[in-house]
Amino acid sequence: xxxxxxxxxxxxxxxxxxxxxxxxxxxxxxxxxxxxxxxxxxxxxxxxxxxxxxxxxxxxxxxxxxxxxxxxxxxxxxxxxxxxxxxxxxxx
Amino acid sequence: xxxxxxxxxxxxxxxxxxxxxxxxxxxxxxxxxxxxxxxxxxxxxxxxxxxxxxxxxxxxxxxxxxxxxxxxxxxxxxxxxxxxxxxxxxxxxxxxxx
Numbered sequence: 391x392x393x394x395x396x397x398x399x400x401x402x403x404x405x406x407x408x409x410x411x412x413x414x415x416x417x418x419x420x421x422x423x424x425x426x427x428x429x430x431x432x433x434x435x436x437x438x439x440x441x442x443x444x445x446x447x448x449x450x451x452x453x454x455x456x457x458x459x460x461x462x463x464x465x466x467x468x469x470x471x472x473x474x475x476x477x478x479x480x481x482x
Numbered sequence: 483x484x485x486x487x488x489x490x491x492x493x494x495x496x497x498x499x500x501x502x503x504x505x506x507x508x509x510x511x512x513x514x515x516x517x518x519x520x521x522x523x524x525x526x527x528x529x530x531x532x533x534x535x536x537x538x539x540x541x542x543x544x545x546x547x548x549x550x551x552x553x554x555x556x557x558x559x560x561x562x563x564x565x566x567x568x569x570x571x572x573x574x575x576x577x578x579x580x
Contacts, residue, residue, distance in 0.1 A: 421516060421517065425516035425531075426512075426513060426516060429512045429513075429534065429535065432512075432535060432538055432539070433508065433509070433512050433513065435538070435542075436504070436505075436508050436538050437505055437508070437509070440501040440502070440504050440505035440508075441501075441505075443497055443498075443500065443501035443504075444497075444498055444501040444502065446494075446497055447493075447494045447495065447496070447497030447498035447499075447500075447501060448494065448498060449494070450490055450491075450493055450494030450497065451490075451491055451494030451495055451498065452494075453490065453494075455487060
């Protein structure tokens with residue numbers, strides 16, 4: 391089973407469960423049915439956005455500088471630039 | 483170098499704190515408040531529930547508009563550059579053929 395198939399099947403499962411709850415096919419207390427169920431998709435989107443922001447913030451927080459890789463990269467860029475200019479390709 | 487690192491740390495921490503706060507506030511607002519009495523003091527921290535729907539929808543639409551406009555500007559600019567380049571090459575080819 392490919393990853394896409396797995397994600398799709400989980401998505402279909404969640405969608406059908408929500409659909410059953412939304413259409414009132416499952417007897418739920420009235421408070422929950424009227425106030426909570428309709429807002430769940432929007433809540434999911436907002437929470438997903440917060441999760442992404444958390445992951446971004448965590449990545450920025452724990453990212454450490456790597457000076458040797460920086461030097462190496464600069465050197466490679468210069469070599470590539472010189473090489474391309476020799477061959478006549480315009481470099482910025 | 484060190485101050486860049488400190489700045490990075492602050493930005494990352496700020497994003498983390500903001501995301502957590504927004505998540506907790508929105509979860510309480512939409513999922514927990516319906517079960518709380520209307521007389522409870524905590525209700526004073528949250529505006530009316532309608533806004534719990536309006537604000538994210540407005541932000542999503544605004545975000546979509548910004549992303550869409552940025553994309554269109556970049557594509558228009560790139561097409562203009564491509565058209566100018568094609569015209570230039572045509573002109574040179576025409577001159578050489580003469």
